[in-house]
Amino acid sequence: MSTQASRSAARLMLSPAVLLLLVWMIVPLALTLWFSVQRYNLLTPDRSGFVWFANYAAFVTSPAFWLAILNTLLLVGGVLLITVTGGILIALLIDQPLWGQGVVRILVISPFFIMPPVAALIWKNMFFNPSNGLFAEALRGIGLAPFDFLGQAPLASIIVIVAWQWLPFATLILLTALQSLDSERLEAAEMDGANPWNRFRFIMLPHLARAITVVVLIQTIFLLGILVEILVTTNGGPGSESTTLTFLVYKEAILDSDVGTAAAGGVVAVILANIVAIFLMRAIGKNLDA
Amino acid sequence: MGQITLSGVTKRFGDVEVIPPLDLQIGDGEFVVFVGPSGCGKSTLLRLIAGLEDTSAGHISIDGRDATGLPPAKRGLAMVFQSYALYPHMTVRKNIAFPLRMAGMDKAEQDRRVEAAAKVLNLSSYLDRRPGQLSGGQRQRVAIGRAIVREPAAFLFDEPLSNLDAALRVGMRMEISELHEKLRTTMIYVTHDQVEAMTMADKIVVLNAGRIEQVGSPLELYRAPRNTFVAGFIGSPKMNLVTGPEAARFDAHTIGIRPEHIGVHPTMGDWRGVVGVSEHLGSDTFFHVHDTGLAPMMTVRAGGEVGLTHGDTVFLTPDATKIHRFDQNGIRL
Ligand SMILES: Nc1ncnc2c1ncn2[C@@H]1O[C@H](COP(=O)(O)OP(=O)(O)O)[C@@H](O)[C@H]1O
Ligand SMILES: [Mg+2]
Numbered sequence: 001m002s003t004q005a006s007r008s009a010a011r012l013m014l015s016p017a018v019l020l021l022l023v024w025m026i027v028p029l030a031l032t033l034w035f036s037v038q039r040y041n042l043l044t045p046d047r048s049g050f051v052w053f054a055n056y057a058a059f060v061t062s063p064a065f066w067l068a069i070l071n072t073l074l075l076v077g078g079v080l081l082i083t084v085t086g087g088i089l090i091a092l093l094i095d096q097p098l099w100g101q102g103v104v105r106i107l108v109i110s111p112f113f114i115m116p117p118v119a120a121l122i123w124k125n126m127f128f129n130p131s132n133g134l135f136a137e138a139l140r141g142i143g144l145a146p147f148d149f150l151g152q153a154p155l156a157s158i159i160v161i162v163a164w165q166w167l168p169f170a171t172l173i174l175l176t177a178l179q180s181l182d183s184e185r186l187e188a189a190e191m192d193g194a195n196p197w198n199r200f201r202f203i204m205l206p207h208l209a210r211a212i213t214v215v216v217l218i219q220t221i222f223l224l225g226i227l228v229e230i231l232v233t234t235n236g237g238p239g240s241e242s243t244t245l246t247f248l249v250y251k252e253a254i255l256d257s258d259v260g261t262a263a264a265g266g267v268v269a270v271i272l273a274n275i276v277a278i279f280l281m282r283a284i285g286k287n288l289d290a
Numbered sequence: 291m292g293q294i295t296l297s298g299v300t301k302r303f304g305d306v307e308v309i310p311p312l313d314l315q316i317g318d319g320e321f322v323v324f325v326g327p328s329g330c331g332k333s334t335l336l337r338l339i340a341g342l343e344d345t346s347a348g349h350i351s352i353d354g355r356d357a358t359g360l361p362p363a364k365r366g367l368a369m370v371f372q373s374y375a376l377y378p379h380m381t382v383r384k385n386i387a388f389p390l391r392m393a394g395m396d397k398a399e400q401d402r403r404v405e406a407a408a409k410v411l412n413l414s415s416y417l418d419r420r421p422g423q424l425s426g427g428q429r430q431r432v433a434i435g436r437a438i439v440r441e442p443a444a445f446l447f448d449e450p451l452s453n454l455d456a457a458l459r460v461g462m463r464m465e466i467s468e469l470h471e472k473l474r475t476t477m478i479y480v481t482h483d484q485v486e487a488m489t490m491a492d493k494i495v496v497l498n499a500g501r502i503e504q505v506g507s508p509l510e511l512y513r514a515p516r517n518t519f520v521a522g523f524i525g526s527p528k529m530n531l532v533t534g535p536e537a538a539r540f541d542a543h544t545i546g547i548r549p550e551h552i553g554v555h556p557t558m559g560d561w562r563g564v565v566g567v568s569e570h571l572g573s574d575t576f577f578h579v580h581d582t583g584l585a586p587m588m589t590v591r592a593g594g595e596v597g598l599t600h601g602d603t604v605f606l607t608p609d610a611t612k613i614h615r616f617d618q619n620g621i622r623l
């Protein structure tokens with residue numbers, strides 16, 4: 001695509017797709033913005049009309065709002081921390097030539113293939129259940145009282161479930177990055193007197209920077225929208241202890257049937273996501289430049 | 291200091307013996323070149339000395355101290371890799387300072403040594419660039435800089451020039467030789483290019499399938515190759531090897547005669563042949579001569595311009611004093 005003619009031909013041929021995508025994006029966004037300034041509750045359809053920013057005020061001042069923002073950031077941050085450090089460690093481990101490497105790799109990757117509600121239910125009923133879960137059994141086995149994970153530490157428990165789901169993704173990306181590291185570079189560092197920790201710190205970690213950035217950005221996009229795992233395990237509770245912004249919007253829209261406030265919440269969530277995105281791009285975006 | 295002794299050093303990868311037991315003495319300050327065809331085990335031997343591979347048997351001692359089990363960093367050797375193996379995310383300065391930093395040297399001394407090395411290698415104005423912003427030759431120099439700041443007992447080079455273009459290669463060859471003159475540190479240099487070996491070495495070690503075929507100065511190897519392998523490998527173009535009745539006339543199974551030791555005449559001489567391809571280099575002309583009944587093709591050198599072209603009949607006369615004789619096992623008689 002270098003000549004004038006081929007460039008304009010390319011633009012012409014791309015335009016239907018671009019237009020379609022634009023409409024696909026603009027229409028829902030416009031509708032959301034429109035609903036967010038309307039009184040629109042499915043339980044009281046007769047009371048409708050323009051309410052300015054009352055929905056926003058209601059959403060932002062609702063008792064769960066600030067906790068939901070904090071929970072969202074904790075969930076995203078916690079999962080990222082676990083998956084990136086865990087992913088690096090597992091990638092280092094399975095990059096070693098070991099017996100049964102193929103099987104180990106498939107096992108490591110398999111959680112990614114389990115659909116989220118199934119994974120969350122397995123964790124809830126098989127592991128976390130305080131009366132017949134495996135963890136409770138194990139605790140009893142060493143003479144301790146069983147712990148009600150989802151009741152006592154709901155957000156931490158959800159972070160564990162989601163991290164378990166995303167660990168394979170991080171591991172896979174980091175493993176391929178690790179395998180692209182020239183072994184002569186590690187040997188050069190070894191001859192230069194770098195011990196294993198320094199080889200990791202000064203050679204491997206900088207080499208992984210770009211892959212880590214990709215993992216963080218992609219996971220953040222998906223983690224901001226986590227809903228199902230909360231829905232099937234804690235339902236946002238106890239109280240609002242495991243309510244995230246996404247779950248709050250869901251609650252307004254579906255449980256309270258308040259479309260107007262839910263739309264306002266959606267707009268707030270989009271703004272928050274953009275703040276996070278700008279922050280991330282500022283912090284680590286330069287790693288993506290070649 | 292930089293004396294390296296290998297005794298009975300052996301390397302096996304699984305069942306494959308890449309280096310059969312091998313003995314070698316490398317003296318302090320020598321420039322030793324390991325030369326041999328690709329895959330003959332040169333890199334493996336170098337990596338054994340560096341400590342990047344474990345020996346399967348035998349001992350390596352450096353400056354009289356047994357180094358067989360020592361990790362690479364403790365051997366006091368520095369290595370320049372074929373791929374340069376620079377650290378792409380560090381500036382040239384940080385690359386060169388890396389071994390000093392790992393040794394815990396104080397910052398001022400690090401800077402002093404880096405500046406000194408950069409000056410020797412003409413890198414002073416590039417210290418704040420990254421390897422990706424340098425040319426091949428400059429990267430090569432950074433790799434050498436990273437090796438010299440440590441003031442090692444010996445330098446190990448693994449085909450350091452093979453990624454450079456021909457002109458740059460000649461230049462870097464000189465620079466490395468000059469560096470050796472200046473530092474007087476032992477250097478072990480691996481190459482498959484016999485021209486590099488001949489021009490740089492104090493001592494050449496010719497390797498073939500992991501075995502040492504001959505050790506000697508470039509001229510010793512040129513004048514008295516110990517067997518047909520060395521005879522064919524050292525010298526450019528290759529020595530002509532002739533078997534059969536003509537060799538029997540010299541009481542040998544095989545005789546070898548270098549292209550530069552054969553006289554060329556249009557009408558008279560010992561061997562009659564037909565001119566094939568000719569390569570005119572200006573100062574010299576090399577002819578490929580066919581149908582001599584000696585070997586499928588004989589290479590001869592004629593000084594300057596000779597009026598012979600493709601298809602002409604030519605007569606060749608060897609310089610009888612420069613004929614190399616070999617027995618049926620290819621060993622020099
Ligand atoms: N890590 C290894 N595992 C198995 N075989 C190897 C390994 N490294 C080298 N070899 C074999 O050893 C032989 C010598 O290799 P090398 O020392 O790299 O040759 P050179 O440097 O002379 O071209 C080759 O046949 C190569 O296939
Ligand atoms: Mg090699």
